Amino acid sequence: MLQFGTDGVRGDAETDLTSPLVVALGRAAARVLGASSFLVGRDTRESGPRIEADLVAGFTLEGAGVRSLGVASTPAIAFLAQRGGVPAAIVSASHNPWNDNGVKVVGPDGRKLVPEVESAIEAELRTLLASTPAERASPSRVAGDSVTPVAGDEVDAYVAHLLGALAGRTLAGLHVVVDCANGAASELGPRALRESGARVDVLHAAPDGRNINADCGSTHPEDLQAAVRSLGADLGLALDGDADRVLAVDERGELVDGDQLMVMTALDWHERGMLRNDAIAVTVMSNLGLRRALHAAGIEIVETPVGDRNVTTAMAERDLAIGGEQSGHIVFADLATTGDGVLTGLIIGDLLTRSGRPMSALAACMTRLPQVLVNIRLAHKVDLANAPEVTRAIREVESRLGENGRVVVRPSGTEPVVRVMVEAPTEEDAAASAARIRAALEA
Numbered sequence: 001m002l003q004f005g006t007d008g009v010r011g012d013a014e015t016d017l018t019s020p021l022v023v024a025l026g027r028a029a030a031r032v033l034g035a036s037s038f039l040v041g042r043d044t045r046e047s048g049p050r051i052e053a054d055l056v057a058g059f060t061l062e063g064a065g066v067r068s069l070g071v072a073s074t075p076a077i078a079f080l081a082q083r084g085g086v087p088a089a090i091v092s093a094s095h096n097p098w099n100d101n102g103v104k105v106v107g108p109d110g111r112k113l114v115p116e117v118e119s120a121i122e123a124e125l126r127t128l129l130a131s132t133p134a135e136r137a138s139p140s141r142v143a144g145d146s147v148t149p150v151a152g153d154e155v156d157a158y159v160a161h162l163l164g165a166l167a168g169r170t171l172a173g174l175h176v177v178v179d180c181a182n183g184a185a186s187e188l189g190p191r192a193l194r195e196s197g198a199r200v201d202v203l204h205a206a207p208d209g210r211n212i213n214a215d216c217g218s219t220h221p222e223d224l225q226a227a228v229r230s231l232g233a234d235l236g237l238a239l240d241g242d243a244d245r246v247l248a249v250d251e252r253g254e255l256v257d258g259d260q261l262m263v264m265t266a267l268d269w270h271e272r273g274m275l276r277n278d279a280i281a282v283t284v285m286s287n288l289g290l291r292r293a294l295h296a297a298g299i300e301i302v303e304t305p306v307g308d309r310n311v312t313t314a315m316a317e318r319d320l321a322i323g324g325e326q327s328g329h330i331v332f333a334d335l336a337t338t339g340d341g342v343l344t345g346l347i348i349g350d351l352l353t354r355s356g357r358p359m360s361a362l363a364a365c366m367t368r369l370p371q372v373l374v375n376i377r378l379a380h381k382v383d384l385a386n387a388p389e390v391t392r393a394i395r396e397v398e399s400r401l402g403e404n405g406r407v408v409v410r411p412s413g414t415e416p417v418v419r420v421m422v423e424a425p426t427e428e429d430a431a432a433s434a435a436r437i438r439a440a441l442e443a
Helices: 019-033 048-061 074-084 115-131 152-164 188-195 222-231 258-271 288-296 308-318 341-355 359-363 388-404 427-442
Strands: 009-012 037-042 065-071 088-091 100-106 147-149 175-179 199-203 235-239 246-249 279-283 300-304 322-324 330-332 371-377 406-411 417-423
Touching: 019 048, 019 100, 019 115, 037 048, 037 074, 048 065, 048 088, 048 100, 065 074, 074 088, 074 100, 074 152, 074 341, 152 188, 152 341, 175 188, 175 222, 175 341, 188 199, 188 235, 188 341, 199 222, 222 235, 222 246, 235 341, 246 258, 246 341, 246 359, 258 279, 258 288, 258 322, 258 330, 258 341, 258 359, 279 308, 288 300, 300 308, 308 322, 308 330, 330 341, 341 359, 371 427, 388 406, 388 427, 406 427, 417 427
Parallel strands: 037 065, 037 088, 065 147, 175 199, 175 235, 279 300, 279 322
Antiparallel strands: 009 100, 088 100, 235 246, 322 330, 371 417, 406 417
């Protein structure tokens, strides 16, 4: 049985997210949350309509009504859930390929469920799968009285909310190229940017069910980089399939990652007195260059384990305005409950417009250290606390690098894999250091 991970339930659409399981998941969520209605939306994957239909069947079997957004981005669904005070189910596998899919559930506050609630849903799901054959949804059921389409003015409200982040300013004069990853924001993303006043060129906004994230978007920004250079644009934005993250491209076609975007915005907000408590939350994977740049500006780093839920939890505990991940999943707590790639793009565009500086100059506020990531699959799980050879190797590398590098070694919680990240002054040094730790692990 699939379990909730860091971003909901996710797996192969046909073999993992079977109709009986998804119907039972809908029933379990309805029982545990006790809601009388749910909001449902999905990205552009071929399997999305079927999985949405199965969820609707589960919700309605438990007496809950359903309002469907159809294709919509994860942040749009979360915003409308919070606005309406109802929980929502999001059918998406984010940046994964088309044959995967998933289900994320957010509460009536628009935020991911806390682990205790997810565990309760898992327990109810196990009970249902063991005791009751789940009923498979049919297209006629989805088209019937159990589902109410969400009115267009609610989507308009989300776009208005995005534009509200500009505080009355516009992006007039800014030339933006946006890569929509053939995903959920293929219409919403360009629309919001155009309504902001920007000149907009669009890439990969023709979803066919199987081309989501395919050689495009935040995982493959090469087309965007080439387009920004050839069109002479000021800024490129690379969304992922559900548009909860974004990477940027400067006017030279160089990639600007989530760490650099967070440094740019944190420095700007700090200077304008908007950065509450003079701190931001980032994961252990954020580059040492981010830490150095923000430390020099007197901005504190609140470090969390990997996962956007850990970031948002730390933000709530410390009352922080900005937090996020190197992947481009950035949360602006006063404006959204989750990462929002289009919102981040508008905020970056606003910074460019106000400053009058090119994107490359703004991104240069952080010097990124070379970073090597290695996933090491072992014959069995390793207890690092009781692996002296590994501990010795890590200490040797850390001692040699000193303040000029960083080491993060993380065992997977679900499989015999250890993830090693090393930052060093040069790519060669980082690779050699990672190889030293790898050798100790494999020994």
